[in-house]
Amino acid sequence: MQYDFTSVMDRRGLDAVAVEHPPRQPGEEFDLIPMWIADMNFPTVPTIPEAIIARASHPAYGYFNPRQEYFDGIISWHRRHNGVEGMAPEHILYANGVLGGVVAALNVMCSRGDNVLVHSPTYVGFTHALGDNGYHIVHSPLVIQDGVWRMDFADMEKKIVENHIHAAILCSPHNPCGRVWERWELEKAMELFRKYDVYVVSDEIWSDLTLFGNKHIPTQSISADAKQRTAAMYAPSKTFNLAGLVGSYCVCYNPWLRDRMAKEASLCHYNSMNVLSMHALIGAYTPEGDAWLEELRQVLSGNVAFACDFIRERLPGVTVCRPQGTYMLFLDCSEWCKAHGKTVEDVLQRCYAVGVAVQDGRHFHGECHLRMNLALPQSRVEEAFRRMEQYVFC
Ligand SMILES: Cc1ncc(COP(=O)(O)O)c(C=O)c1O
Secondary structure (H helix, E strand, O other): OOOOOOOOOOOOOOHHHHHHOOOOOOOOOOOOOOOOOOOOOOOOOOHHHHHHHHHHHHOOOOOOOHHHHHHHHHHHHHHHHOOOOOHHHHHHEEEEEEEHHHHHHHHHOOOOEEEEEEOOOOOHHHHHHHOOOOEEEEEEEEEEOOOOOOOOHHHHHHHHOOOOOEEEEOOOOOOOOOOOOOOHHHHHHHHHHHHHOOOEEEOOOOOOOOOOOOOOOHHHOOHHHHHHHEEEEEEOOOOOOOOHHOEEEEEEEHHHHHHHHHHHOOOOOOOOOOHHHHHHHHHHHHHHHHHHHHHHHHHHHHHHHHEEEEHHHHHHEEOOOOOOOEEEEEEEEEEHHHOOOOOHHHHHHHHOOOOOOOOEEHHHHOOOOOEOOOOOOOOOOOOHHHHHHHOOOO
């Protein structure tokens, strides 16, 4: 490997939420292994700090407009990674965060109080962002078929019709289930959305993090109709560990939707790009960024394979569908809890007691689930699973 994915990075004293503010108090006898919030414990590609430092070395940081390289970087990234042709700067809208962009899109597509279709399990950020902004989520549960999370198209159709739904959120790849949707699945979903005139916010923040050779398919590439009815959200933040810099963007080809979204996004007067985050994106979306990402995918695939094998072989009663993308694992502990007379609360307490800082799956509509972030050096992932075998699922 050209890049360092094995050294254990010390993030203490650097304000990192992952290590400074875990959702529960960890035990003191073990060091903390941060496996909850969705950021990574790897140093990012060197071209990012280089780009930031180069710009920061000029000591004036006044008002600015994004430079051409910013748009060229995004356009060329999507051409190289997703086969997208025809994207132009006017199709790209800045968003202070993907969730802010999701809300701006819904503000155009819906009236307050409207029903919005969202799959469950559900990324907790959607639950809060929609709830906080007066939208009502109608869940369509994903179902496990032969070890794979799938959309239930009949249920989606029923919910759309019964609830007069005209806006949906598609999480692609899906957090927390780790599905990288296949073309036929997206085609079927988009056909339903066309049939009932449902606008789509496609959250593709995880689209670069595909594992085991799975390929991301942009929702907008499914058909001419899908291209017009979809606002797609992206960011370099998950891919390159840049959440603390803030800088997401929306791709929207429908001029009416785009203009309305731009207006909505402007109303708070906060939706402004940060000059260093612009340079971070320019440093990320480079050929070196491609090479780094390729190695990251291998590392994450290795961690996911290790974890899934470990669970199957050594944690009886715990089940998981092997993710095809993201770096999240969504563990179902219900059989183990039933067999041992325990609750997910007991499991969480035991995990935190030994420093394994996982996330409560109930926040994602997993009744007896844990969400685990595997974006750490493999030695840390192995240590976490050793502790879980010895002290949690025992
Ligand atoms: C599916 C999904 N969308 C959005 C976000 C958050 O994006 P942002 O920090 O840009 O709002 C996350 C973060 O984990 C996510 O998993």
